[in-house]
Amino acid sequence: MPVIFASKRILKVDENIVKSYDKAYYILPDSEQAGRLQGKLLVNLWNGNKNTIDTNKDNIMQYIVLQGGINSNANESTDRTKYCIMTIRDAGIKVEQLASEFCNWSEELARDATDALLTRYGNKIEVVIANNDTMAVGAVKALQKHGYNKGDGTKNIPVVGIDAIPESLYFIQKGYMAGTVFQDPDVMANAFFDVAMHLSGKIRFECPKEYRCDESGRIIQLPFKEYMA
Structure with missing residues:
Protein backbone atom coordinates (compact mmCIF):
# COMPACT_ATOMS: atom_id res chain seq x y z
CA MET A 1 0.00 0.00 0.00
CA GLU A 32 17.38 25.17 5.36
CA GLN A 33 15.90 27.36 2.65
CA ALA A 34 13.47 28.94 5.12
CA GLY A 35 16.41 29.98 7.29
CA ARG A 36 18.38 31.29 4.33
CA LEU A 37 15.45 33.39 3.09
CA GLN A 38 14.89 34.76 6.58
CA GLY A 39 18.57 35.69 6.68
CA LYS A 40 18.26 37.35 3.28
CA LEU A 41 15.37 39.48 4.58
CA LEU A 42 17.58 40.70 7.42
CA VAL A 43 20.52 41.35 5.10
CA ASN A 44 18.32 43.55 2.91
CA LEU A 45 16.89 45.34 5.95
CA TRP A 46 20.35 45.96 7.39
CA ASN A 47 21.79 47.21 4.11
CA GLY A 48 18.82 49.51 3.50
CA ASN A 49 18.26 50.77 7.05
CA LYS A 50 21.55 50.30 8.88
CA ASN A 51 21.52 53.78 10.41
CA THR A 52 18.27 53.05 12.25
CA ILE A 53 18.84 49.35 13.04
CA ASP A 54 22.45 49.66 14.28
CA THR A 55 21.48 51.75 17.28
CA ASN A 56 24.88 51.60 19.02
CA LYS A 57 26.77 52.24 15.75
CA ASP A 58 29.24 49.38 16.29
CA ASN A 59 28.64 47.85 12.83
CA ILE A 60 27.42 44.60 14.44
CA MET A 61 23.87 43.19 14.30
CA GLN A 62 22.95 42.31 17.88
CA TYR A 63 20.06 39.85 17.89
CA ILE A 64 17.96 37.52 20.01
CA VAL A 65 16.55 34.29 18.59
CA LEU A 66 13.32 32.54 19.60
CA GLN A 67 13.71 28.85 18.79
CA GLY A 68 11.00 26.25 18.30
CA GLY A 69 11.46 23.19 20.49
CA ILE A 70 14.13 21.09 22.11
CA ASN A 71 12.54 17.68 21.46
CA SER A 72 9.67 18.25 19.00
CA ASN A 73 11.23 18.64 15.58
CA ALA A 74 14.39 20.17 17.03
CA ASN A 75 16.23 19.67 13.72
CA GLU A 76 13.83 21.99 11.92
CA SER A 77 14.31 24.69 14.55
CA THR A 78 18.10 24.24 14.46
CA ASP A 79 18.23 24.47 10.65
CA ARG A 80 16.12 27.60 10.53
CA THR A 81 18.37 29.34 13.05
CA LYS A 82 21.65 28.03 11.67
CA TYR A 83 21.08 28.97 8.05
CA CYS A 84 19.55 32.33 8.88
CA ILE A 85 22.68 33.40 10.76
CA MET A 86 24.96 31.79 8.18
CA THR A 87 23.32 33.81 5.40
CA ILE A 88 23.80 37.06 7.31
CA ARG A 89 27.46 36.27 7.95
CA ASP A 90 28.02 35.21 4.34
CA ALA A 91 26.80 38.68 3.30
CA GLY A 92 29.69 40.19 5.27
CA ILE A 93 27.60 41.42 8.21
CA LYS A 94 28.98 40.91 11.71
CA VAL A 95 26.51 39.46 14.21
CA GLU A 96 26.33 39.00 17.97
CA GLN A 97 23.80 36.73 19.66
CA LEU A 98 22.60 38.29 22.89
CA ALA A 99 20.29 35.40 23.80
CA SER A 100 18.58 32.28 22.47
CA GLU A 101 15.35 31.06 24.05
CA PHE A 102 13.40 27.86 23.34
CA CYS A 103 9.74 28.88 23.15
CA ASN A 104 8.21 25.65 21.78
CA TRP A 105 6.56 27.44 18.82
CA SER A 106 4.29 29.24 21.34
CA GLU A 107 3.13 32.87 21.20
CA GLU A 108 2.75 33.06 24.98
CA LEU A 109 6.22 31.66 25.70
CA ALA A 110 7.77 33.94 23.07
CA ARG A 111 6.00 36.98 24.51
CA ASP A 112 7.20 36.18 28.02
CA ALA A 113 10.76 35.45 26.85
CA THR A 114 10.97 38.66 24.83
CA ASP A 115 9.55 40.66 27.72
CA ALA A 116 12.25 39.28 30.03
CA LEU A 117 15.01 39.84 27.47
CA LEU A 118 13.92 43.44 26.90
CA THR A 119 14.11 44.02 30.63
CA ARG A 120 17.59 42.49 30.66
CA TYR A 121 19.09 43.95 27.48
CA GLY A 122 16.91 46.97 26.73
CA ASN A 123 17.91 48.86 23.60
CA LYS A 124 20.92 46.59 23.01
CA ILE A 125 18.56 44.30 21.05
CA GLU A 126 18.58 45.33 17.38
CA VAL A 127 16.84 42.36 15.71
CA VAL A 128 14.48 39.56 16.78
CA ILE A 129 14.65 36.27 14.84
CA ALA A 130 11.77 33.83 15.41
CA ASN A 131 11.63 30.29 14.02
CA ASN A 132 7.93 30.75 13.25
CA ASP A 133 5.36 33.52 13.01
CA THR A 134 3.45 32.49 16.12
CA MET A 135 6.53 33.28 18.19
CA ALA A 136 7.21 36.40 16.10
CA VAL A 137 3.72 37.69 16.95
CA GLY A 138 4.42 37.05 20.65
CA ALA A 139 7.68 38.99 20.34
CA VAL A 140 5.93 41.94 18.70
CA LYS A 141 3.33 42.09 21.49
CA ALA A 142 6.11 42.15 24.09
CA LEU A 143 7.93 44.89 22.17
CA GLN A 144 4.76 46.96 21.98
CA LYS A 145 4.38 46.65 25.76
CA HIS A 146 7.81 48.30 26.03
CA GLY A 147 6.92 51.06 23.56
CA TYR A 148 8.46 49.55 20.41
CA ASN A 149 6.97 48.55 17.05
CA LYS A 150 3.85 50.72 17.16
CA GLY A 151 3.99 51.31 13.42
CA ASP A 152 4.81 55.01 13.73
CA GLY A 153 8.50 54.62 12.83
CA THR A 154 9.84 56.09 16.07
CA LYS A 155 11.09 53.07 18.06
CA ASN A 156 11.35 49.88 16.06
CA ILE A 157 13.19 46.56 16.37
CA PRO A 158 12.85 44.42 13.22
CA VAL A 159 11.12 41.09 13.87
CA VAL A 160 11.15 38.31 11.28
CA GLY A 161 9.32 34.98 11.34
CA ILE A 162 8.36 32.00 9.19
CA ASP A 163 4.91 30.74 8.03
CA ALA A 164 2.89 33.84 7.00
CA ILE A 165 0.01 33.27 9.39
CA PRO A 166 -2.84 35.83 9.10
CA GLU A 167 -1.89 37.78 12.24
CA SER A 168 1.73 38.17 11.15
CA LEU A 169 0.65 39.36 7.69
CA TYR A 170 -1.51 41.98 9.38
CA PHE A 171 1.41 43.01 11.61
CA ILE A 172 3.69 43.34 8.56
CA GLN A 173 1.14 45.47 6.71
CA LYS A 174 0.78 47.73 9.77
CA GLY A 175 4.56 48.06 10.14
CA TYR A 176 4.74 46.17 13.46
CA MET A 177 6.78 43.30 11.99
CA ALA A 178 9.48 43.38 9.31
CA GLY A 179 8.74 40.26 7.24
CA THR A 180 8.28 36.53 7.00
CA VAL A 181 8.86 33.60 4.68
CA PHE A 182 6.25 31.02 3.80
Missing part, protein backbone atom coordinates in the same frame (compact mmCIF):
# COMPACT_ATOMS: atom_id res chain seq x y z
CA PRO A 2 1.49 3.41 -0.98
CA VAL A 3 2.12 5.90 1.84
CA ILE A 4 2.75 9.66 1.68
CA PHE A 5 4.11 11.19 4.88
CA ALA A 6 3.74 14.91 5.49
CA SER A 7 5.56 16.97 8.10
CA LYS A 8 4.54 20.41 9.26
CA ARG A 9 6.61 20.92 12.38
CA ILE A 10 4.45 18.77 14.71
CA LEU A 11 5.90 15.42 13.65
CA LYS A 12 9.36 14.51 12.39
CA VAL A 13 9.27 11.35 10.29
CA ASP A 14 12.24 8.98 10.42
CA GLU A 15 13.71 9.20 6.92
CA ASN A 16 15.17 5.70 7.22
CA ILE A 17 11.63 4.31 7.47
CA VAL A 18 10.71 6.10 4.23
CA LYS A 19 13.82 4.84 2.46
CA SER A 20 13.09 1.26 3.54
CA TYR A 21 9.89 1.09 1.47
CA ASP A 22 9.85 1.99 -2.22
CA LYS A 23 6.20 3.05 -2.17
CA ALA A 24 6.70 5.62 0.60
CA TYR A 25 7.22 9.34 0.00
CA TYR A 26 7.94 12.09 2.51
CA ILE A 27 6.97 15.69 1.71
CA LEU A 28 8.20 18.36 4.11
CA PRO A 29 9.26 22.01 4.28
CA ASP A 30 12.83 22.90 3.29
CA SER A 31 13.94 24.28 6.66
CA GLN A 183 5.58 27.81 1.96
CA ASP A 184 3.20 28.31 -0.94
CA PRO A 185 0.13 26.07 -0.32
CA ASP A 186 -0.35 25.67 -4.08
CA VAL A 187 3.16 24.19 -4.37
CA MET A 188 2.42 21.76 -1.54
CA ALA A 189 -0.92 20.74 -3.09
CA ASN A 190 0.72 20.16 -6.48
CA ALA A 191 3.45 18.05 -4.89
CA PHE A 192 0.91 15.82 -3.14
CA PHE A 193 -1.16 15.53 -6.32
CA ASP A 194 1.83 14.62 -8.50
CA VAL A 195 3.15 12.02 -6.06
CA ALA A 196 -0.32 10.50 -5.62
CA MET A 197 -0.78 10.28 -9.40
CA HIS A 198 2.67 8.69 -9.69
CA LEU A 199 1.83 6.09 -7.03
CA SER A 200 -1.43 5.29 -8.79
CA GLY A 201 0.50 4.65 -12.00
CA LYS A 202 -1.02 7.57 -13.94
CA ILE A 203 2.14 9.71 -14.33
CA ARG A 204 5.87 9.42 -13.72
CA PHE A 205 7.10 11.71 -10.93
CA GLU A 206 10.51 13.33 -11.33
CA CYS A 207 11.68 15.82 -8.74
CA PRO A 208 11.28 19.38 -10.15
CA LYS A 209 14.38 21.57 -9.98
CA GLU A 210 12.70 23.99 -7.55
CA TYR A 211 12.27 21.18 -4.99
CA ARG A 212 15.13 19.67 -2.99
CA CYS A 213 15.01 15.86 -3.12
CA ASP A 214 17.32 13.20 -1.78
CA GLU A 215 19.05 10.64 -4.01
CA SER A 216 15.99 8.37 -3.98
CA GLY A 217 13.69 11.18 -5.14
CA ARG A 218 11.18 10.16 -2.46
CA ILE A 219 12.12 12.60 0.32
CA ILE A 220 10.95 15.93 -1.05
CA GLN A 221 11.63 19.30 0.57
CA LEU A 222 9.44 22.13 -0.69
CA PRO A 223 10.58 25.74 -1.22
CA PHE A 224 9.62 28.92 0.62
CA LYS A 225 8.94 32.49 -0.53
CA GLU A 226 9.58 35.87 1.09
CA TYR A 227 6.87 38.26 2.25
CA MET A 228 7.39 41.91 3.19
CA ALA A 229 5.09 44.93 3.09
Whole structure:
Protein backbone atom coordinates (compact mmCIF):
# COMPACT_ATOMS: atom_id res chain seq x y z
CA MET A 1 0.00 0.00 0.00
CA PRO A 2 1.49 3.41 -0.98
CA VAL A 3 2.12 5.90 1.84
CA ILE A 4 2.75 9.66 1.68
CA PHE A 5 4.11 11.19 4.88
CA ALA A 6 3.74 14.91 5.49
CA SER A 7 5.56 16.97 8.10
CA LYS A 8 4.54 20.41 9.26
CA ARG A 9 6.61 20.92 12.38
CA ILE A 10 4.45 18.77 14.71
CA LEU A 11 5.90 15.42 13.65
CA LYS A 12 9.36 14.51 12.39
CA VAL A 13 9.27 11.35 10.29
CA ASP A 14 12.24 8.98 10.42
CA GLU A 15 13.71 9.20 6.92
CA ASN A 16 15.17 5.70 7.22
CA ILE A 17 11.63 4.31 7.47
CA VAL A 18 10.71 6.10 4.23
CA LYS A 19 13.82 4.84 2.46
CA SER A 20 13.09 1.26 3.54
CA TYR A 21 9.89 1.09 1.47
CA ASP A 22 9.85 1.99 -2.22
CA LYS A 23 6.20 3.05 -2.17
CA ALA A 24 6.70 5.62 0.60
CA TYR A 25 7.22 9.34 0.00
CA TYR A 26 7.94 12.09 2.51
CA ILE A 27 6.97 15.69 1.71
CA LEU A 28 8.20 18.36 4.11
CA PRO A 29 9.26 22.01 4.28
CA ASP A 30 12.83 22.90 3.29
CA SER A 31 13.94 24.28 6.66
CA GLU A 32 17.38 25.17 5.36
CA GLN A 33 15.90 27.36 2.65
CA ALA A 34 13.47 28.94 5.12
CA GLY A 35 16.41 29.98 7.29
CA ARG A 36 18.38 31.29 4.33
CA LEU A 37 15.45 33.39 3.09
CA GLN A 38 14.89 34.76 6.58
CA GLY A 39 18.57 35.69 6.68
CA LYS A 40 18.26 37.35 3.28
CA LEU A 41 15.37 39.48 4.58
CA LEU A 42 17.58 40.70 7.42
CA VAL A 43 20.52 41.35 5.10
CA ASN A 44 18.32 43.55 2.91
CA LEU A 45 16.89 45.34 5.95
CA TRP A 46 20.35 45.96 7.39
CA ASN A 47 21.79 47.21 4.11
CA GLY A 48 18.82 49.51 3.50
CA ASN A 49 18.26 50.77 7.05
CA LYS A 50 21.55 50.30 8.88
CA ASN A 51 21.52 53.78 10.41
CA THR A 52 18.27 53.05 12.25
CA ILE A 53 18.84 49.35 13.04
CA ASP A 54 22.45 49.66 14.28
CA THR A 55 21.48 51.75 17.28
CA ASN A 56 24.88 51.60 19.02
CA LYS A 57 26.77 52.24 15.75
CA ASP A 58 29.24 49.38 16.29
CA ASN A 59 28.64 47.85 12.83
CA ILE A 60 27.42 44.60 14.44
CA MET A 61 23.87 43.19 14.30
CA GLN A 62 22.95 42.31 17.88
CA TYR A 63 20.06 39.85 17.89
CA ILE A 64 17.96 37.52 20.01
CA VAL A 65 16.55 34.29 18.59
CA LEU A 66 13.32 32.54 19.60
CA GLN A 67 13.71 28.85 18.79
CA GLY A 68 11.00 26.25 18.30
CA GLY A 69 11.46 23.19 20.49
CA ILE A 70 14.13 21.09 22.11
CA ASN A 71 12.54 17.68 21.46
CA SER A 72 9.67 18.25 19.00
CA ASN A 73 11.23 18.64 15.58
CA ALA A 74 14.39 20.17 17.03
CA ASN A 75 16.23 19.67 13.72
CA GLU A 76 13.83 21.99 11.92
CA SER A 77 14.31 24.69 14.55
CA THR A 78 18.10 24.24 14.46
CA ASP A 79 18.23 24.47 10.65
CA ARG A 80 16.12 27.60 10.53
CA THR A 81 18.37 29.34 13.05
CA LYS A 82 21.65 28.03 11.67
CA TYR A 83 21.08 28.97 8.05
CA CYS A 84 19.55 32.33 8.88
CA ILE A 85 22.68 33.40 10.76
CA MET A 86 24.96 31.79 8.18
CA THR A 87 23.32 33.81 5.40
CA ILE A 88 23.80 37.06 7.31
CA ARG A 89 27.46 36.27 7.95
CA ASP A 90 28.02 35.21 4.34
CA ALA A 91 26.80 38.68 3.30
CA GLY A 92 29.69 40.19 5.27
CA ILE A 93 27.60 41.42 8.21
CA LYS A 94 28.98 40.91 11.71
CA VAL A 95 26.51 39.46 14.21
CA GLU A 96 26.33 39.00 17.97
CA GLN A 97 23.80 36.73 19.66
CA LEU A 98 22.60 38.29 22.89
CA ALA A 99 20.29 35.40 23.80
CA SER A 100 18.58 32.28 22.47
CA GLU A 101 15.35 31.06 24.05
CA PHE A 102 13.40 27.86 23.34
CA CYS A 103 9.74 28.88 23.15
CA ASN A 104 8.21 25.65 21.78
CA TRP A 105 6.56 27.44 18.82
CA SER A 106 4.29 29.24 21.34
CA GLU A 107 3.13 32.87 21.20
CA GLU A 108 2.75 33.06 24.98
CA LEU A 109 6.22 31.66 25.70
CA ALA A 110 7.77 33.94 23.07
CA ARG A 111 6.00 36.98 24.51
CA ASP A 112 7.20 36.18 28.02
CA ALA A 113 10.76 35.45 26.85
CA THR A 114 10.97 38.66 24.83
CA ASP A 115 9.55 40.66 27.72
CA ALA A 116 12.25 39.28 30.03
CA LEU A 117 15.01 39.84 27.47
CA LEU A 118 13.92 43.44 26.90
CA THR A 119 14.11 44.02 30.63
CA ARG A 120 17.59 42.49 30.66
CA TYR A 121 19.09 43.95 27.48
CA GLY A 122 16.91 46.97 26.73
CA ASN A 123 17.91 48.86 23.60
CA LYS A 124 20.92 46.59 23.01
CA ILE A 125 18.56 44.30 21.05
CA GLU A 126 18.58 45.33 17.38
CA VAL A 127 16.84 42.36 15.71
CA VAL A 128 14.48 39.56 16.78
CA ILE A 129 14.65 36.27 14.84
CA ALA A 130 11.77 33.83 15.41
CA ASN A 131 11.63 30.29 14.02
CA ASN A 132 7.93 30.75 13.25
CA ASP A 133 5.36 33.52 13.01
CA THR A 134 3.45 32.49 16.12
CA MET A 135 6.53 33.28 18.19
CA ALA A 136 7.21 36.40 16.10
CA VAL A 137 3.72 37.69 16.95
CA GLY A 138 4.42 37.05 20.65
CA ALA A 139 7.68 38.99 20.34
CA VAL A 140 5.93 41.94 18.70
CA LYS A 141 3.33 42.09 21.49
CA ALA A 142 6.11 42.15 24.09
CA LEU A 143 7.93 44.89 22.17
CA GLN A 144 4.76 46.96 21.98
CA LYS A 145 4.38 46.65 25.76
CA HIS A 146 7.81 48.30 26.03
CA GLY A 147 6.92 51.06 23.56
CA TYR A 148 8.46 49.55 20.41
CA ASN A 149 6.97 48.55 17.05
CA LYS A 150 3.85 50.72 17.16
CA GLY A 151 3.99 51.31 13.42
CA ASP A 152 4.81 55.01 13.73
CA GLY A 153 8.50 54.62 12.83
CA THR A 154 9.84 56.09 16.07
CA LYS A 155 11.09 53.07 18.06
CA ASN A 156 11.35 49.88 16.06
CA ILE A 157 13.19 46.56 16.37
CA PRO A 158 12.85 44.42 13.22
CA VAL A 159 11.12 41.09 13.87
CA VAL A 160 11.15 38.31 11.28
CA GLY A 161 9.32 34.98 11.34
CA ILE A 162 8.36 32.00 9.19
CA ASP A 163 4.91 30.74 8.03
CA ALA A 164 2.89 33.84 7.00
CA ILE A 165 0.01 33.27 9.39
CA PRO A 166 -2.84 35.83 9.10
CA GLU A 167 -1.89 37.78 12.24
CA SER A 168 1.73 38.17 11.15
CA LEU A 169 0.65 39.36 7.69
CA TYR A 170 -1.51 41.98 9.38
CA PHE A 171 1.41 43.01 11.61
CA ILE A 172 3.69 43.34 8.56
CA GLN A 173 1.14 45.47 6.71
CA LYS A 174 0.78 47.73 9.77
CA GLY A 175 4.56 48.06 10.14
CA TYR A 176 4.74 46.17 13.46
CA MET A 177 6.78 43.30 11.99
CA ALA A 178 9.48 43.38 9.31
CA GLY A 179 8.74 40.26 7.24
CA THR A 180 8.28 36.53 7.00
CA VAL A 181 8.86 33.60 4.68
CA PHE A 182 6.25 31.02 3.80
CA GLN A 183 5.58 27.81 1.96
CA ASP A 184 3.20 28.31 -0.94
CA PRO A 185 0.13 26.07 -0.32
CA ASP A 186 -0.35 25.67 -4.08
CA VAL A 187 3.16 24.19 -4.37
CA MET A 188 2.42 21.76 -1.54
CA ALA A 189 -0.92 20.74 -3.09
CA ASN A 190 0.72 20.16 -6.48
CA ALA A 191 3.45 18.05 -4.89
CA PHE A 192 0.91 15.82 -3.14
CA PHE A 193 -1.16 15.53 -6.32
CA ASP A 194 1.83 14.62 -8.50
CA VAL A 195 3.15 12.02 -6.06
CA ALA A 196 -0.32 10.50 -5.62
CA MET A 197 -0.78 10.28 -9.40
CA HIS A 198 2.67 8.69 -9.69
CA LEU A 199 1.83 6.09 -7.03
CA SER A 200 -1.43 5.29 -8.79
CA GLY A 201 0.50 4.65 -12.00
CA LYS A 202 -1.02 7.57 -13.94
CA ILE A 203 2.14 9.71 -14.33
CA ARG A 204 5.87 9.42 -13.72
CA PHE A 205 7.10 11.71 -10.93
CA GLU A 206 10.51 13.33 -11.33
CA CYS A 207 11.68 15.82 -8.74
CA PRO A 208 11.28 19.38 -10.15
CA LYS A 209 14.38 21.57 -9.98
CA GLU A 210 12.70 23.99 -7.55
CA TYR A 211 12.27 21.18 -4.99
CA ARG A 212 15.13 19.67 -2.99
CA CYS A 213 15.01 15.86 -3.12
CA ASP A 214 17.32 13.20 -1.78
CA GLU A 215 19.05 10.64 -4.01
CA SER A 216 15.99 8.37 -3.98
CA GLY A 217 13.69 11.18 -5.14
CA ARG A 218 11.18 10.16 -2.46
CA ILE A 219 12.12 12.60 0.32
CA ILE A 220 10.95 15.93 -1.05
CA GLN A 221 11.63 19.30 0.57
CA LEU A 222 9.44 22.13 -0.69
CA PRO A 223 10.58 25.74 -1.22
CA PHE A 224 9.62 28.92 0.62
CA LYS A 225 8.94 32.49 -0.53
CA GLU A 226 9.58 35.87 1.09
CA TYR A 227 6.87 38.26 2.25
CA MET A 228 7.39 41.91 3.19
CA ALA A 229 5.09 44.93 3.09
